[in-house]
Amino acid sequence: MEGHLPTSPGPLSGLTPCGGGQCASVCAECRVRLYAVCAALERDEINELERITQHMTLPAKTALFHAGDAAASVYTVTSGTLRLQRDLADGRRQVIGFAIPGDFIGLAMDDHFGFSADSLTPVNLCRFDRQAFARLAHEKHGLMGRLHDFASHELGLAQEHMVVLGRRRAEERVAAFLLRWRERMARLTGASATLALPMGRQDIADHLGLTIETVSRTLARWMREKVILDVPDGIRILDQGRLEQTVAG
Amino acid sequence: MEGHLPTSPGPLSGLTPCGGGQCASVCAECRVRLYAVCAALERDEINELERITQHMTLPAKTALFHAGDAAASVYTVTSGTLRLQRDLADGRRQVIGFAIPGDFIGLAMDDHFGFSADSLTPVNLCRFDRQAFARLAHEKHGLMGRLHDFASHELGLAQEHMVVLGRRRAEERVAAFLLRWRERMARLTGASATLALPMGRQDIADHLGLTIETVSRTLARWMREKVILDVPDGIRILDQGRLEQTVAG
DNA sequence: ATCTCTCCATGATCTGGATCAAAACGCCCC
DNA sequence: GGGGCGTTTTGATCCAGATCATGGAGAGAT
Numbered sequence: 001m002e003g004h005l006p007t008s009p010g011p012l013s014g015l016t017p018c019g020g021g022q023c024a025s026v027c028a029e030c031r032v033r034l035y036a037v038c039a040a041l042e043r044d045e046i047n048e049l050e051r052i053t054q055h056m057t058l059p060a061k062t063a064l065f066h067a068g069d070a071a072a073s074v075y076t077v078t079s080g081t082l083r084l085q086r087d088l089a090d091g092r093r094q095v096i097g098f099a100i101p102g103d104f105i106g107l108a109m110d111d112h113f114g115f116s117a118d119s120l121t122p123v124n125l126c127r128f129d130r131q132a133f134a135r136l137a138h139e140k141h142g143l144m145g146r147l148h149d150f151a152s153h154e155l156g157l158a159q160e161h162m163v164v165l166g167r168r169r170a171e172e173r174v175a176a177f178l179l180r181w182r183e184r185m186a187r188l189t190g191a192s193a194t195l196a197l198p199m200g201r202q203d204i205a206d207h208l209g210l211t212i213e214t215v216s217r218t219l220a221r222w223m224r225e226k227v228i229l230d231v232p233d234g235i236r237i238l239d240q241g242r243l244e245q246t247v248a249g
Numbered sequence: 250m251e252g253h254l255p256t257s258p259g260p261l262s263g264l265t266p267c268g269g270g271q272c273a274s275v276c277a278e279c280r281v282r283l284y285a286v287c288a289a290l291e292r293d294e295i296n297e298l299e300r301i302t303q304h305m306t307l308p309a310k311t312a313l314f315h316a317g318d319a320a321a322s323v324y325t326v327t328s329g330t331l332r333l334q335r336d337l338a339d340g341r342r343q344v345i346g347f348a349i350p351g352d353f354i355g356l357a358m359d360d361h362f363g364f365s366a367d368s369l370t371p372v373n374l375c376r377f378d379r380q381a382f383a384r385l386a387h388e389k390h391g392l393m394g395r396l397h398d399f400a401s402h403e404l405g406l407a408q409e410h411m412v413v414l415g416r417r418r419a420e421e422r423v424a425a426f427l428l429r430w431r432e433r434m435a436r437l438t439g440a441s442a443t444l445a446l447p448m449g450r451q452d453i454a455d456h457l458g459l460t461i462e463t464v465s466r467t468l469a470r471w472m473r474e475k476v477i478l479d480v481p482d483g484i485r486i487l488d489q490g491r492l493e494q495t496v497a498g
Numbered sequence: 499a500t501c502t503c504t505c506c507a508t509g510a511t512c513t514g515g516a517t518c519a520a521a522a523c524g525c526c527c528c
Numbered sequence: 529g530g531g532g533c534g535t536t537t538t539g540a541t542c543c544a545g546a547t548c549a550t551g552g553a554g555a556g557a558t
Contacts, residue, residue, distance in 0.1 A: 086412050090498045094412040108401040115408065137394075144393050145386075151400040152357040158407035159364065163335050163343040165414035166458030170545065201506065209415030211546055216507055249339045419515065450536065460516055465537055 026050065035102030035187070036076045040146030048140075052132040056125050064105075064117040064125075071113050073127050074106030080123030081198040085206065086115050095207035097157075098181075098199060101188055107151045109134055120198045165209045173208040174218045175246040178228075182237065196234040275299065284351030284436070285325045285375075289395030297389075301381040305374050313354075313366040313374075320362050322376050323355030329372030330447040334455065335364050344456035346406075347430075347448060350437055356400045358383055369447045414458045422457040423467045424495040427477075431486065445483040 027046050033039060041049060055078075058064060064075070067086060082099040096115055099105055105117060109130065137144045164176050182195050197204075201219075205212045219235070222228045227243065229236040237243065276295050282288060290298060304327075307313060313324070316335060331348040345364055348354055354366060358379065386393045413425050431444050446453075450468075454461045468484075471477045476492065478485040486492065 086408060088412065088416060088498060092416040094415045096408045096411050108405055109397075110401075110405070114405050138390065141387065141390055141393065144390065144397060148358075148393060148397040148400055151397055151404055152359075155400055155404050155407060156357055156359075156363050158404060158411065159335060159345045161411060162345050162407065162414060163337065165411060166343045166455075167337060167341040200504095206415075212506080213508080213547085214545060217545095220507065249337060461536075462517085462538085463515060466515095469537070 027053070030078065032076070032078050032102040032188075036078075037104050037143065037146045037150060038076065040142040041140065042142070045140050045142070049128075049136060049143075052128055052136070054127045056127050058119045058123040058125065060119055060121050060123075062119050064119065064123075065113050067113055067116045069113050071106060071109075071111060071130055074104070074109070074130050074133055075128070076126040077101050077103045077105065078124045078126060080119060080121040082117050082119050082123060083199060083203055084115050084117050093206050094209070095199075095203055097161075097207075098203075100184060104147070104150050106130065107147065107154060109137075109147075120203070170208075170210055170214050171218055172247055172249070173210060174204070174215060175243040177204060177208055178235075178237065179240070179243055179247060182240075194231050194234055194236045198233070276302070279327065281325070281327050281351040281437075285327075286353050286392065286395045286399060287325065289391040290389065291391070294389050294391070298377075298385060298392075301377055301385070303376045305376050307368045307372040307374065309368055309371050311368050313368065313372075314362050316362055316365045318362050320355060320358075320360060320379050323353070323358070323379050323382055324377070325375040326350050326352045326354065327373045327375060329368060329370040331366050331368050331372055332448060332452055333364050333366050342455050343458070344448075344452055346410075346456075347452075349433060353396070353399050355379065356396065356403065358386075358396075369452070419457075419459055419463050420467055421496055421498070422459060423453070423464060424492040426453060426457055427484075427486065428489070428492055428496060431489075443480050443483055443485045447482070 027033060027038060027050050030036075030038070038046065038049060058080075060080075064082065065071075077099050079101050082105070083095055084097045084099060084105075085093050085095045087093045098120075099117070105125075106113070108114060137147055164173050168176065178195070181197070185195060186192070199207075201215050202212045204210075205215045208215070219228065222242075223230055225242075227237075227239045229238055276282060276287060276299050279285075279287070287295065287298060307329070309329075313331065314320075326348050328350050331354070332344055333346045333348060333354075334342050334344045336342045347369075348366070354374075355362070357363060386396055413422050417425065427444070430446070434444060435441070448456075450464050451461045453459075454464045457464070468477065471491075472479055476486075476488045478487055
């Protein structure tokens with residue numbers, strides 16, 4: 001069981017105000033713009049969004065916020081990976097997902113976060129004041145529509161994950177996870193032979209409702225059987241068909 | 250394992266057009282209006298919605314649509330209960346939820362449904378042409394905002410259910426289900442001593458990632474221990490504290 | 499180079515819930 | 529009332545994956 005992570009020192013640490021236009025990394029040259037919620041906006045609307053945007057950096061293994069915290073901000077991830085999780089009183093945890101570039105954090109627009117978010121790698125984020133963002137979403141129809149697209153897409157993924165957690169065997173769960181993660185990474189970086197796994201075995205286990213031993217044994221067996229290959233900080237999928245077959249049942 | 254349910258004979262069976270205003274059950278006197286998506290609309294907007302609304306009735310144990318079907322319509326439930334589920338190729342199923350009055354079916358606004366919906370009881374629905382409804386949502390800002398509220402609320406529930414499926418023991422799952430179901434029913438009918446359970450044991454099991462035997466044994470034990478009482482078509486919760494304690498761990 | 503710390507792998511054993519089997523209970527239809 | 533059928537209950541047994549235990553490998557720190 002992992003201990004508590006350090007929280008970023010304060011709400012403004014690592015922030016670069018971008019409103020004045022002096023900021024180097026503007027939306028126009030943003031790598032994830034087409035995938036993120038911002039894609040919904042017209043050129044002049046982008047400018048309005050930029051006015052309430054603060055770019056921030058989070059070091060690896062740092063808490064962005066904890067479940068129950070007042071949700072002062074919402075975020076778009078521009079680089080790096082975060083782990084989103086809910087915790088039970090006795091220490092059991094469920095990793096509800098991993099956020100990667102283009103993902104929006106805080107779709108619920110609720111007063112308080114329903115989960116915790118921790119960086120696994122160094123992370124860059126666009127940070128928006130929640131109230132201001134909500135106001136903008138209520139003015140700009142395209143933005144609200146885009147938020148809804150994101151939320152309902154997430155809902156579909158959540159339902160698919162319910163099937164994994166409720167009805168799939170251990171091996172199927174791990175295979176489904178690897179294929180799904182590969183798909184998401186491919187969308188960002190294009191098809192690649194090697195698959196980076198920034199999360200640890202315990203994180204995968206807590207995502208799939210398994211123990212770290214079961215995840216480790218499953219991956220070890222696949223390595224022995226040349227289905228995957230161990231590479232530093234990730235794996236290479238040698239026999240994708242075998243994984244797909246495993247998921248198909 | 251349950252067999253396939255009969256599908257309603259055709260897309261227009263049991264439909265009552267309501268556009269002309271001759272329909273008895275208009276939105277103004279709708280019991281679930283304040284809970285449903287329609288609550289977002291102004292009086293004149295309601296009229297526009299009413300123009301694309303068809304009231305329909307579905308008998309008990311009948312399919313409304315199957316996963317993968319083209320999503321021609323979306324729905325608001327006005328009475329009765331439906332079961333929403335995803336199926337695996339080999340017959341395993343995950344009940345992703347139960348839809349009750351006020352719930353919206355088709356939040357994803359996708360071309361195809363990602364799950365199947367079957368009535369457990371006789372059901373009344375407001376049926377909307379998906380395209381027309383989507384058009385209206387893009388015109389009426391309040392409606393889109395309301396859809397997003399519904400979707401992000403559902404997302405939060407889905408994440409909570411992931412914790413149940415991924416990390417809770419059998420007894421905790423059943424207790425969490427009963428309390429959650431009681432809460433939802435209370436919102437509709439007010440606090441009531443008896444709790445109707447329109448779904449069968451197998452449905453509960455498939456919702457909680459358990460077998461029917463485990464659900465049955467858990468309920469039977471609680472009946473022996475006077476935590477709940479068996480009543481026709483439901484139960485009466487005698488010791489809610491005991492259930493809450495079970496969920497708290 | 500050694501110490502410490504965290505993460506991962508792997509073997510041995512245990513167990514919660516699944517699976518298998520068989521009554522018992524409605525409930526509808528005749 | 530009685531027969532058929534789907535659902536639920538209850539008991540006996542099994543097993544996939546959890547738990548327990550140990551060792552190893554890498555990454556910093558000094």
